Amino acid sequence: MALRLFYDGMSQPSRSILLLLKCANVPFEHCVTHIAKGQHMSEEFLAVNPSGKVPAIQDGEFNLPESAAILQYLCDSRKLANHWYPTDLKERGKINEYLAWHHTNLRFGAAMYFRTTTLLPLLTGSPPKDGSKYLKIFNESMKLFEDYYLKDTPFISRNEISIADLMAVTEFTQLEVMGVNAPKITPAVLQWMERCKNETDPHFTDIHKVVLKVKDKVAQASSKL
Numbered sequence: 001m002a003l004r005l006f007y008d009g010m011s012q013p014s015r016s017i018l019l020l021l022k023c024a025n026v027p028f029e030h031c032v033t034h035i036a037k038g039q040h041m042s043e044e045f046l047a048v049n050p051s052g053k054v055p056a057i058q059d060g061e062f063n064l065p066e067s068a069a070i071l072q073y074l075c076d077s078r079k080l081a082n083h084w085y086p087t088d089l090k091e092r093g094k095i096n097e098y099l100a101w102h103h104t105n106l107r108f109g110a111a112m113y114f115r116t117t118t119l120l121p122l123l124t125g126s127p128p129k130d131g132s133k134y135l136k137i138f139n140e141s142m143k144l145f146e147d148y149y150l151k152d153t154p155f156i157s158r159n160e161i162s163i164a165d166l167m168a169v170t171e172f173t174q175l176e177v178m179g180v181n182a183p184k185i186t187p188a189v190l191q192w193m194e195r196c197k198n199e200t201d202p203h204f205t206d207i208h209k210v211v212l213k214v215k216d217k218v219a220q221a222s223s224k225l
Contacts (some may be wrong), residue, residue: 003028004058006045008035009210012111012170013067014055019166020071022203024080031058036123068099071163083160094157098149098164102171106145109138110171118178122217135183146188154195161199169196173208177215 005021005028007014021028033039033054040052049056049065056065059077064070075085086092113134121128145168149156156164172193175182185193197204 004031005029005055006031006033006048006057007055008033008040009207010214011035011054012107012174013167015170015173015207016067016163016166017055017057017070017074018207019170019200019203020074020080020084020163022207023200024074024078024084026074026078026080067167068102068163071099071167075163083158084163086162091158095162095164098156099167102164102167106138106141106168107171109134109136109141110175113138113183114174114178117181122214138183142186142189146186150188150192154192161196165192165196166200169193173211177211179215 003026005017007018007030009015009018009032020026033042033045035054039045040054045056046052048058048063051065053065055067055070056063057070057073058064059073064073072085074080085095113131116129116131116134118128120126153159155161156168158164169192172185172189175185
């Protein structure tokens with residue numbers, strides 16, 4: 001049975017998995033799971049991931065949710081190029097460090113700021129909520145990201161791109177949906193994002209087409225206010 005990926009293209013972690021699979025040329029079955037349509041709560045999907053969150057994979061009889069765990073599993077099970085998830089324990093440890101930090105810092109600030117100020121108003125028609133506390137978390141996380149994780153290396157704690165970069169870059173690109181209302185990204189982080197894109201194109205551009213479509217919808221909705 002082929003590897004199956006359950007994902008939503010607007011999900012940042014989903015895009016990180018897609019990027020790895022496509023860049024590493026790993027065959028898989030696309031199982032698009034539209035959150036806006038409630039497909040993440042379907043009986044079929046909940047059998048794969050009872051928490052009802054994307055992404056998740058099904059590898060034969062083995063089910064695995066949680067993006068960081070999926071990225072690590074794919075690198076090991078498919079014996080992907082060493083730069084994605086090095087076998088050296090110290091190098092791997094630095095990637096694990098970032099993955100452990102990511103969800104409650106950079107992702108929490110970026111995702112919640114986007115959700116409260118842009119996504120929920122777009123889906124429900126309700127007015128944007130104050131996202132200042134999430135913006136503060138995002139800005140503080142971005143400063144640490146630049147000052148620590150990119151301090152001496154072109155990629156996260158490394159000279160080569162890894163799954164840590166894939167996890168991080170999709171959070172920053174999600175904010176592009178907000179257009180002129182997007183928080184300002186520092187020059188150093190923008191340069192890192194461009195390096196990530198160059199390392200993963202044409203897949204990076206292809207995967208982010210859905211983001212650009214939503215960006216156009218947000219712009220159209222804003223123009224009517």
